Amino acid sequence: MRKKVIAGNWKMNMLPNEAIKFIEELIPLVKNTEHEVILCVPYTDLFYALLTAQNTNIKIGAQNMHFEESGAFTGEVSGEMLKSINVEYVIIGHSERRQYYNETDETVNKKIKAAFKNELKPIVCVGETLEQREAGKTEEIITKQTELALEGLTDEQVANTIIAYEPIWAIGTGKTATKEDANNSIKAIRNKIEQIYGQKVSSRVIIQYGGSVKSTNAKELFEMSDIDGGLVGGASLKVDEFSKIVNF
Ligand code: PGA
Numbered sequence: 001m002r003k004k005v006i007a008g009n010w011k012m013n014m015l016p017n018e019a020i021k022f023i024e025e026l027i028p029l030v031k032n033t034e035h036e037v038i039l040c041v042p043y044t045d046l047f048y049a050l051l052t053a054q055n056t057n058i059k060i061g062a063q064n065m066h067f068e069e070s071g072a073f074t075g076e077v078s079g080e081m082l083k084s085i086n087v088e089y090v091i092i093g094h095s096e097r098r099q100y101y102n103e104t105d106e107t108v109n110k111k112i113k114a115a116f117k118n119e120l121k122p123i124v125c126v127g128e129t130l131e132q133r134e135a136g137k138t139e140e141i142i143t144k145q146t147e148l149a150l151e152g153l154t155d156e157q158v159a160n161t162i163i164a165y166e167p168i169w170a171i172g173t174g175k176t177a178t179k180e181d182a183n184n185s186i187k188a189i190r191n192k193i194e195q196i197y198g199q200k201v202s203s204r205v206i207i208q209y210g211g212s213v214k215s216t217n218a219k220e221l222f223e224m225s226d227i228d229g230g231l232v233g234g235a236s237l238k239v240d241e242f243s244k245i246v247n248f
Contacts, residue, residue, distance in 0.1 A: 004222055004229040005162060005206050006246045007038035007123060008236025009063065009091060010045075019045040022239050023052040029243035031057060035229065037246050039236070040091050040123070043077055050086055061089030061123065064097055067110035079111075079118035090115050091231075093149065094125045095168045105148035112149060116157050123162040123231065124149050125210070126189070130169035138167075142185055143192040150193070158197050159204040164231040165189060170211025172233060176221070182209045183224040190226060215244035222248050 014022065019041055030037050040061035041049045049060045066076040082090060092115065093108035108124065115122040126145040128138045142165060150158050165186050167177050177185070186207045194202035209221050210231035221227055236242045 002204065002206055002228050003034070003036055005036040005038065005208060006229045006248075007040060007061065007089070007091075007162075007164075007208065007231050008242055009040045009094070009210075009231055009233050010042060010236060011063070011096070011233060012042060013237055014041065014045055016045050016048040019049050020052050023049060023058060025239045026058060026243060027053075027056050029239070030246045033057070033246055035246055038089050038123075040089065046082075046087055047085055059088050061091060061121075062087055063091045063094065065090050065092070065111060065115065065120070067107065067114040069114075079114045079120055082120055083118040088121060089123055089162075090120045091123045091125065091164075093145075095127055095166060095171060099168075105145060108145075108149050109151055112153065112157075112161065116153070116160075121160060121162065123164055123208075125164045125166050125231070127166040127168050127171075127211070133167065133169065138185060139188045143188055146189050146192055147196065150196070155197055155201045158193065159201045162206045162208065163189060164208045164210045166210035166231060168211075172212070174212050176212045176217055177209070179220050179224050179227075182221060183226050186224075186226040213245060215241050215248075218245040218248040 038059045038061050040063050062082050065079050069078055069080055092111045097103040112122045126142045128141040132141050190202050206228040208229045208231050209227045213230040213232045214235045
């Protein structure tokens with residue numbers, strides 16, 4: 001049985017003092033959950049978040065990284081740097097990075113490899129635009145993104161990759177995919193992984209849904225057969241709301 005993994009994506013929000021307060025309040029609210037709880041926070045919060053969450057069941061992740069180890073890449077942060085302060089997870093290929101920062105399937109693939117090299121667990125985002133959806137291309141787009149993201153990884157690495165299926169039209173819009181739609185898209189992703197890496201691997205991969213997840217829709221989404229939890233943006237900024245999603 002795969003476990004449910006609930007990850008918050010704070011995006012460019014929360015100052016260190018707010019992050020500390022949030023995590024201190026979250027600790028008692030999620031301490032008895034059997035679900036995995038991850039908070040992906042801005043770089044400037046990482047150190048404080050890691051200290052505050054130490055010895056609890058809350059894991060900390062970053063929201064991006066560079067694929068090179070070091071060098072002349074002004075403004076970038078490497079996997080080795082994240083690992084050096086004990087970060088465990090890193091979001092890779094979020095649609096906002098693909099849209100605003102020229103992230104491509106190729107850089108996503110390089111970043112995933114660099115993440116594993118540094119013992120970071122990648123949360124890899126895939127998803128279609130509204131236009132692609134309306135043209136009936138959802139499955140084609142998301143399975144291709146998945147295939148390219150995972151290219152060249154070992155079976156064990158693929159099994160340890162978390163994929164977040166996030167339809168772009170559902171991110172931050174209040175529109176959610178229906179639970180059936182989300183489940184079908186995730187099944188298509190899992191089938192593609194099975195075709196390439198076999199059933200033993202595909203049955204282990206955690207595939208989340210993301211896009212306007214809130215406490216009022218988390219349960220129906222996360223109880224679907226193939227949806228292994230969620231990547232939560234806006235609703236991860238309020239501690240009560242996020243804890244309800246974790247404890248759906
Ligand atoms: P949202 O964002 O929950 O605010 O729609 C999800 C995401 O971008 O990961």
